[in-house]
Amino acid sequence: MPEESGTKKRFRRTKVAIEQDVMRAAGEMIEELGFMKVTLTGVAERAHIEPAVFYRRFANLDELFARYTKQYDYWLGNLANSIPQHLDPEETFKWILQNMVNALLANRGMQQLLVWELANTNDITKRTSQLRESVNEPLVKLLEETFKESQLEINTICSMLIASIYYLIIHKEISTFCLIDFTTEEGQKSLRIAIDQLVSMLFAHLYQKKEINQIAERLRNEGVSEDIIAKCIYLG
Secondary structure (H helix, E strand, O other): OOOOOOOOOOOOOOHHHHHHHHHHHHHHHHHHHOHHHOOHHHHHHHHOOOHHHHHOOOOOHHHHHHHHHHHHOOHHHHHHOOOOOOOOHHHHHHHHHHHHHHHHHOOHHHHHHHHHHHHOOOHHHHHHHHHHHHHHHHHHHHHHHHOOOOOOOHHHHHHHHHHHHHHHHHHOOOOOEOOEOOOOHHHHHHHHHHHHHHHHHHHHHHHHHHHHHHHHHHHHHOOOOHHHHHHHHHOO
8 A cells, every 4th residue: 555645735725715815804804903903914814824925916905905995885875776666755765774774783894994984084985985975976866856845954964864873883882872872782773763753853844844835835826925925824
């Protein structure tokens, strides 16, 4: 029987496998530590490669981060494309915000990207935030059209709603906020209820404003003067 060799055949990863391992290692470190604490040597060690191997595939950490963040380029766009078609405008707005909460709570990498955008102004964070803004534009335009009769600053109100969702979720591990622990199921349920309540309040104002405008138009058609309409309806 032939004598077995004492040496083992060395397993060689393909280029694709190495890049996948690097991206996996980077993703794990970003989720655990945040972008600012990720190091090239740390990624290389976790991916089981030498730094020289890393440099043959990425110029530096910035190139790695740029590639990693591309998975979030259409984060909200993909969400918008999943909106059920049968929903009315109020239900649609609630659906978007509620699913934004769900998606962000489930995605530690996206949470860390938002933290990084707040803490660092660089080419990557500018690109990710500006692209997210351009993806949001159709939704913002839709809200503008829906609320054009309301006289509400709907763009700013929408920005405050979304910003508060971002902040409460990325802040939740630090402390409670207004005595609410958003790491708990109870705290997250409270957040979802509050979102629905705020959206309902916005649309209640819109419906009331539309009704008032319709009454005013009927009075005009009956020959009632603008002074009387203003006194009886708008100035109440």
